[in-house]
Amino acid sequence: MAGADASGESSRKKLVNAAFFIVLVVFLGLLSKVSGLFADDDRGSAIALATKPLVSETKSTPRLQERVKPENEIGPPPQVELSGVVGGAEGQRLAVVSVNKSLEAVVRVGDTIFAASTVTEIDQDSLTYRHGSNLVRVVIQDRKALPQNKASSAQLPNNELQVPAKENILPGFIANTGTGGQQSSVESKNGNAEFRRAFENKVNSLRSPL
Amino acid sequence: MKTFRVVVASLLALVNLIPGVAHAVGLGNPNTYTFVGWSVSTTVPQLATCTDLRVDATGDLNNSTLLTVYGVQTCTGGAYLVTGTAFVSANGVFNMNLFVGTSTVLQCSMLGLSGGCQYLTTGTGAVLGTAVLTFK
Numbered sequence: 001m002a003g004a005d006a007s008g009e010s011s012r013k014k015l016v017n018a019a020f021f022i023v024l025v026v027f028l029g030l031l032s033k034v035s036g037l038f039a040d041d042d043r044g045s046a047i048a049l050a051t052k053p054l055v056s057e058t059k060s061t062p063r064l065q066e067r068v069k070p071e072n073e074i075g076p077p078p079q080v081e082l083s084g085v086v087g088g089a090e091g092q093r094l095a096v097v098s099v100n101k102s103l104e105a106v107v108r109v110g111d112t113i114f115a116a117s118t119v120t121e122i123d124q125d126s127l128t129y130r131h132g133s134n135l136v137r138v139v140i141q142d143r144k145a146l147p148q149n150k151a152s153s154a155q156l157p158n159n160e161l162q163v164p165a166k167e168n169i170l171p172g173f174i175a176n177t178g179t180g181g182q183q184s185s186v187e188s189k190n191g192n193a194e195f196r197r198a199f200e201n202k203v204n205s206l207r208s209p210l
Numbered sequence: 211m212k213t214f215r216v217v218v219a220s221l222l223a224l225v226n227l228i229p230g231v232a233h234a235v236g237l238g239n240p241n242t243y244t245f246v247g248w249s250v251s252t253t254v255p256q257l258a259t260c261t262d263l264r265v266d267a268t269g270d271l272n273n274s275t276l277l278t279v280y281g282v283q284t285c286t287g288g289a290y291l292v293t294g295t296a297f298v299s300a301n302g303v304f305n306m307n308l309f310v311g312t313s314t315v316l317q318c319s320m321l322g323l324s325g326g327c328q329y330l331t332t333g334t335g336a337v338l339g340t341a342v343l344t345f346k
Contacts, residue, residue: 016211016213168255169256169288170254170256170257170290170310170311170313170314171311171312171313172291172310172311172313172314173285173288173289173290173311174288174289174291175287175288176287176288177282177284177288177289190244190245190246190247190264190346191245191246191266192245192246192247192345192346195243195267195323198241198243198271199304199323201271202271202275202298203298203300203302206275206298206299207300207302
């Protein structure tokens with residue numbers, strides 16, 4: 001009788017342990033699904049569970065690191081034209097500048113006018129900005145005479161600065177954007193390779209049976 | 211048996227604490243793919259010089275098929291801001307709708323990442339012309 005009880009107790013314990021193990025496996029499976037630990041190519045791998053980072057891709061982090069470049073890679077200084085200096089509401093000097101032939105902007109000391117260029121000083125007829133380790137001083141340009149006729153843009157020597165006629169553009173056109181969002185000399189790579197990889201992985205995962 | 215029940219109940223409680231699990235919604239971990247670029251060739255006269263389309267695309271392609279897309283289509287003398295959405299189909303088609311400027315839409319369904327698209331006006335939906343996007 002005692003022996004039968006003992007063996008019964010032993011069987012119950014085994015059953016409990018087995019059930020516990022099953023629940024633990026289910027729980028881990030659920031956890032991995034939620035946290036995305038299992039990538040498509042690592043499906044079912046316990047080693048992946050231990051070694052896969054919680055963040056499946058950190059592509060944006062390397063991108064951030066790429067922006068910290070040594071001085072010799074920041075590119076040439078911008079072409080800055082100073083149209084004038086005015087007084088601000090708080091008594092500070094404000095400079096009207098055009099950077100790389102773009103539309104004029106009003107800047108103050110401390111403003112970044114282009115990539116690695118920061119305004120360090122404004123006096124009554126000049127502006128000084130720091131580009132990397134260099135200080136560049138720009139004096140007020142002589143004002144150009146305004147053209148008399150409508151086709152003033154056609155008189156500009158650089159064809160890229162010509163603003164298209166109204167009938168040749170669609171609503172929302174932004175004129176004279178400079179590089180217009182194209183890569184600067186600092187960022188010579190594009191994201192196409194990584195995007196293509198991500199796209200193809202996604203298509204493959206959608207096509208694969210679960 | 212009592213211990214077993216306690217353990218199971220604890221695990222289930224822990225599972226419910228994981229964000230999203232209780233609502234059966236997947237966790238997203240978006241990435242941004244920057245400076246994704248296409249060359250554009252179009253029959254729309256007003257866009258004839260707008261040959262470069264450069265966007266950032268944000269989304270979690272591990273857990274989703276959707277992307278937010280935003281960027282610039284550059285032309286001679288200026289550019290158009292573009293913004294829209296894209297999704298990836300199981301048949302390998304990259305579907306993308308982009309607002310170009312303020313009243314034009316670029317609609318693409320491309321097998322792979324290059325292919326044919328069309329420009330439409332947002333008002334009437336009339337087709338302005340076709341375009342070919344070539345993934346750079």
